[in-house]
Amino acid sequence: MKRLVVAAALTLLVVPSTLEAHKPTKTRFTYRRDVLPIFETRCGSCHREGGVAPMSLLGYEETFPWAVSIKNQVLALSMPPWFADERYGVFRHSSSLTASEVNTIVDWCLGGTPEGDPGAAPVRGAGVESPEGEPDRVLELPETFVLAADRGEARHEARLEIGLRRDRLLRAIEFLPERPNAVRSALLFVVPKGAKPGAPVASWIAGEGAEAWPESSGVRLPAGASLYVRIHYKKTWVDEGKEIRDRSRVGLYFSKGKARPIESLVVEAQEGEGVYPLTRDVEVLSLLPMVEGPLDSFLAEALLPDGTTLPLIGLRGPDPAWPRTYRLEEPILLQKGSRLRLTVTSSDESLLRAAHRLVMNVARH
Amino acid sequence: MTWLPLGWIVVAALSQVDSGPELIWTCPVHREETSAAEGLCAQCGRPRVRTRVTVVWSCPLHALSEPAAGKCRVCGRDLRPVSHEVFFVCPMHAEVREIEPGSCPICRMALVSSTSARPHQDHNPKHGGIFFMAPDAWHHLEGTYPEDGVFRVHLYDNFSHPLSAKAFHGRVVLKESADPVSRETKEVLAYPFLPSRDGSCLEARVPSGSFPIGPLEIAAKIQFEKEGPFERFDFVFANLSTGAATVAQGAPELVVPDEPVAIAAAIAERDRRVQDLLARGAFNEIYVPALEAKDLALALEPHVSSAPDSVSLGWALKELVRAAWLLDDYGDLGNKEKIHLAYDRFAEAAEWIASSYGVTR
Numbered sequence: 001m002k003r004l005v006v007a008a009a010l011t012l013l014v015v016p017s018t019l020e021a022h023k024p025t026k027t028r029f030t031y032r033r034d035v036l037p038i039f040e041t042r043c044g045s046c047h048r049e050g051g052v053a054p055m056s057l058l059g060y061e062e063t064f065p066w067a068v069s070i071k072n073q074v075l076a077l078s079m080p081p082w083f084a085d086e087r088y089g090v091f092r093h094s095s096s097l098t099a100s101e102v103n104t105i106v107d108w109c110l111g112g113t114p115e116g117d118p119g120a121a122p123v124r125g126a127g128v129e130s131p132e133g134e135p136d137r138v139l140e141l142p143e144t145f146v147l148a149a150d151r152g153e154a155r156h157e158a159r160l161e162i163g164l165r166r167d168r169l170l171r172a173i174e175f176l177p178e179r180p181n182a183v184r185s186a187l188l189f190v191v192p193k194g195a196k197p198g199a200p201v202a203s204w205i206a207g208e209g210a211e212a213w214p215e216s217s218g219v220r221l222p223a224g225a226s227l228y229v230r231i232h233y234k235k236t237w238v239d240e241g242k243e244i245r246d247r248s249r250v251g252l253y254f255s256k257g258k259a260r261p262i263e264s265l266v267v268e269a270q271e272g273e274g275v276y277p278l279t280r281d282v283e284v285l286s287l288l289p290m291v292e293g294p295l296d297s298f299l300a301e302a303l304l305p306d307g308t309t310l311p312l313i314g315l316r317g318p319d320p321a322w323p324r325t326y327r328l329e330e331p332i333l334l335q336k337g338s339r340l341r342l343t344v345t346s347s348d349e350s351l352l353r354a355a356h357r358l359v360m361n362v363a364r365h
Numbered sequence: 366m367t368w369l370p371l372g373w374i375v376v377a378a379l380s381q382v383d384s385g386p387e388l389i390w391t392c393p394v395h396r397e398e399t400s401a402a403e404g405l406c407a408q409c410g411r412p413r414v415r416t417r418v419t420v421v422w423s424c425p426l427h428a429l430s431e432p433a434a435g436k437c438r439v440c441g442r443d444l445r446p447v448s449h450e451v452f453f454v455c456p457m458h459a460e461v462r463e464i465e466p467g468s469c470p471i472c473r474m475a476l477v478s479s480t481s482a483r484p485h486q487d488h489n490p491k492h493g494g495i496f497f498m499a500p501d502a503w504h505h506l507e508g509t510y511p512e513d514g515v516f517r518v519h520l521y522d523n524f525s526h527p528l529s530a531k532a533f534h535g536r537v538v539l540k541e542s543a544d545p546v547s548r549e550t551k552e553v554l555a556y557p558f559l560p561s562r563d564g565s566c567l568e569a570r571v572p573s574g575s576f577p578i579g580p581l582e583i584a585a586k587i588q589f590e591k592e593g594p595f596e597r598f599d600f601v602f603a604n605l606s607t608g609a610a611t612v613a614q615g616a617p618e619l620v621v622p623d624e625p626v627a628i629a630a631a632i633a634e635r636d637r638r639v640q641d642l643l644a645r646g647a648f649n650e651i652y653v654p655a656l657e658a659k660d661l662a663l664a665l666e667p668h669v670s671s672a673p674d675s676v677s678l679g680w681a682l683k684e685l686v687r688a689a690w691l692l693d694d695y696g697d698l699g700n701k702e703k704i705h706l707a708y709d710r711f712a713e714a715a716e717w718i719a720s721s722y723g724v725t726r
Contacts, residue, residue: 065405075687075694086680099666099682103659106690112389114401 027111029104031060032118038101039063042080045207052181052206054236064113071109074102081205081322088299088314090329093208131172131212135251137162138176139227147182147244153234159191160227160250169218169261172253173202174210175229179246184234185323188250193224199264199359200230203288203325210251211325214285217363218255219262227252232321265360267300269342272352275303276340282362284332287313288325292354294318296345300358305337312340313358325361333365388464391416415464417451423487453478487525488649488697493607494519496649497598497699504528504589506598509566509606510581518558518567518585530560530567535587535595537569558585582646584701599701601646619657625668629722632661632685636715636726639692639708648704652693655711659689662718672721681717684710 029035039047039057047057056062057070073079080095097105108114139160147154170190177183185205189197201219202211213219227250235244262285267276289298298315313326334340344356390413391399392406403413422431422444435444453476455461455469466476490496494509494517505521516537520528540554558567567587581602586595622628635658642651662685665678672678688711695703719726 060402061404064400064402071690075691077687087677090676097683098679099686100663102683102686102690103663112399112401 027107027114029108029111030114030116031063031108032116034104034116035063035108036060038097038105042095042097042101050181052184052236054238060115060118064115067109067113071106074105077317078319081319081324083298083315083318083322083324084326085314085316088311089326091326092329093327131174131210131253133253135174136254137252139250139252141229141247141249144245144247145231145233147233147235147246149241149243151235152240153184153232156231156233158229158231160229162221162225162227162252164221164223164225166223168221169255169259170201170213170221170252171215171218171255171259172210172212172251173219174251174253175202175204176249176251177206177246178248179244180206182233182235182239182244182246183248184232184321186232186248187230187323189228189230190219190221191226191228192222193226197228199266199357200288200290201262201264201361203323205322205324208324210253212253213262213361214331214363216259217262217285218259221252221254234321260363262361262363265340265362267340267342267358267360269344269356272344272346274342276342278334278336278338278340280336281365282334283365284312284328284334284360284362286325286327286361288323288359288361289313289315289318290323290357290359291318291320291344292356293320293346293348293351295351295356296347297343298356298358299343301341301343302332302334303339303341305335310334312360331363387418389416389418390414417464419449419451421449451478489525491525491527492517492519493609495600495602495699498697499587499589500596500698501589506585506587508583508585508598508600509608510583510600510602511606511608513605514571516569516571516583516585517561518587519565520567520587527565529564531564533560533567533587533589534558535567535585537571538584538586539571541584558587580646597702598699599646599648599704600699601648603645619660621661621664625665625672626722626724628661628665628668629718629724632658632665632715633719633724633726635661636712636719639711643704643708646701648696648699648701651696651704655689655692655696658711658715659686662686662689662714665718674721677717678721681714681721685714685718688714 036058043053043057045051047053047055049056049058055066057066063070070079074097077083080097082095084091084094084096086094086096139162141158141160143158145154145156145158173188175186175188177186183206185203187200188202188204188211189200191197204211229248229250231248233244233246235242265276265282268274287300289300291298295315295318298313298318300312300314302310302312304310310332312332340358340360342356342358344352346352389399389401390403392413399416400413403415405412422434431444437444451464453463453466455472455474455476457469457472457474461469461471461476463476466478468475488496488498488505490507492507492509492511494507496505496507498505503523505523505525507519507521509517509519511517518530518535520530520533522528535558536552536555537558538552538555540552541550542553543550556569556571558569560566561568581600583600583602585598585600587598588595622631635654638654639651639658642648642654662682666682669675669679669682688707691707692704692711695707716726718724
């Protein structure tokens with residue numbers, strides 16, 4: 001016993017073991033158990049091996065070196081690129097993080113990025129939505145687009161012939177990039193024979209699946225019409241200095257039975273505000289804000305015939321690099337006589353003078 | 366007394382280490398980069414190395430460390446906790462440094478433990494002033510207002526060790542005007558910083574009486590690197606700086622009420638505390654009520670579905686969580702503009718939560 005007491009006393013001189021241990025790993029969250037499931041759901045369609053993002057977030061070794069950047073992007077609302085403010089409307093396929101998801105990610109990033117038990121959560125593939133069945137027609141860019149080695153980004157426009165001899169209705173349309181790691185976004189237009197492109201019928205951004213309209217409605221494809229695509233190519237640092245060659249495709253899915261045609265209404269803001277009077281009853285299905293620069297806010301409202309105001313969509317800090325279609329959880333019925341009002345704000349006055357637009361996909365009611 | 370063989374002591378020390386200092390992974394260059402797992406440094410890509418850390422009690426001015434809280438043996442100041450790395454060295458061969466106890470691979474002598482301070486563990490003012498971290502997350506500084514007409518800035522490294530002020534440039538800004546159209550700010554009244562005679566701080570002397578009586582708002586713009594930007598730090602002094610080192614007090618454990626209304630009321634109370642700290646310019650203390658409000662908001666999340674306007678309440682909770690983390694971040698940096706922008710978001714969310722439950726802010 002005496003020997004043990006003396007040994008313990010001497011040991012204390014050697015190691016300061018009586019001190020409370022400092023905890024550099026301050027977070028209770030681990031990558032495998034808590035963080036990975038969020039990344040799979042919210043980020044995995046882009047941040048995966050071969051995705052448009054320069055790094056995968058679906059593996060611990062690839063993820064934790066980016067902890068500071070992840071924290072900053074999440075807190076700045078830059079990532080995931082979902083700009084809709086829930087107070088003004090509820091949309092399908094939201095990639096907006098919940099309060100606890102934000103907290104889990106930030107706390108993990110700041111708290112030592114522990115991995116946790118590798119067996120705790122198997123990595124699941126982050127899929128994107130595809131319409132049922134095979135596309136009825138697949139169109140390809142007429143030529144391969146080449147993004148030169150010394151260029152970081154480019155916009156490319158092309159007309160794709162559909163070759164329809166009779167009118168059809170589209171139930172879904174799917175943009176299929178050949179090089180998903182270099183294609184940031186695309187706008188798709190249906191252009192009747194002899195006409196110029198008007199409003200886009202669909203948009204696609206990296207990580208998104210097909211644009212599928214609600215059952216019993218579809219976009220009209222007149223005989224002889226062509227499809228016009230406007231593609232935004234942007235390299236990540238992974239591809240800097242490399243030549244990128246892409247020949248993207250577009251899948252068309254035709255409606256089999258009768259369906260209500262979907263039309264595009266465009267509200268344009270001049271000097272920060274614009275109004276569009278509705279001349280018939282419509283059902284609003286989805287909204288595609290098109291901004292010409294990074295704005296502070298973007299708000300679309302319907303001024304109803306009874307004098308009340310119904311918000312349709314509000315965006316915070318919308319970024320033109322991410323032209324996303326926001327699909328309403330429930331269609332909104334607007335009566336004839338309603339007026340659509342678009343208001344944008346920006347600390348940069350020159351941006352207010354640009355023509356910011358809202359494209360509304362509506363079905364006749 | 367019975368003397369023991371040296372090897373017996375080493376075995377005892379080993380068992381103590383296993384349950385004592387924590388084993389983590391850190392970058393050999395960026396020691397503030399820590400992780401529970403091996404891998405690469407987020408800043409430079411170097412492989413992380415294993416490190417043991419523990420807490421010792423250190424004097425703010427003297428390089429003395431004690432195993433427990435108490436007074437400095439030299440000056441009598443209160444000791445404050447500082448994180449140290451623990452490693453084992455050979456008494457004869459300085460190049461031998463191991464993270465596990467054992468014997469020297471050269472002479473077989475028993476290794477003895479040693480410690481060194483870790484970065485970013487000491488943000489306590491050393492001269493009774495206000496302590497901030499620079500945006501580069503390496504430099505730190507402390508502003509003091511020791512007498513009327515004198516503003517000083519002491520500069521530190523990431524271990525909070527003093528740096529010579531002669532390597533830095535800057536100015537003190539007393540008055541600014543903002544262009545309402547371009548929103549650009551112009552300095553109306555500014556004075557250059559000069560190194561003090563002993564080089565221990567930057568000092569700006571302004572005409573006596575230039576400072577108002579009462580809380581003094583003053584901005585320091587410091588250039589840390591040649592050709593680098595002038596970083597802004599906003600100081601508010603309620604009184605003259607005493608010159609004494611101070612120790613930040615930890616917050617008591619948060620008690621989360623059971624009822625949603627009570628949680629909302631607790632968030633409103635934290636919002637008032639944040640407002641009070643903002644008004645006093647105590648930016649580096651804001652994180653306490655802000656992060657408490659964040660934890661309360663998370664406790665409210667399971668109740669969202671039963672709230673009358675669940676969608677908007679869900680928005681407010683996530684907004685408050687984001688804003689609280691930003692207040693924590695910006696509060697460390699002492700940038701008033703960024704702090705107020707973050708607080709605008711925090712306040713809007715807190716207002717929404719309060720009104721959802723009929724709570725008065």
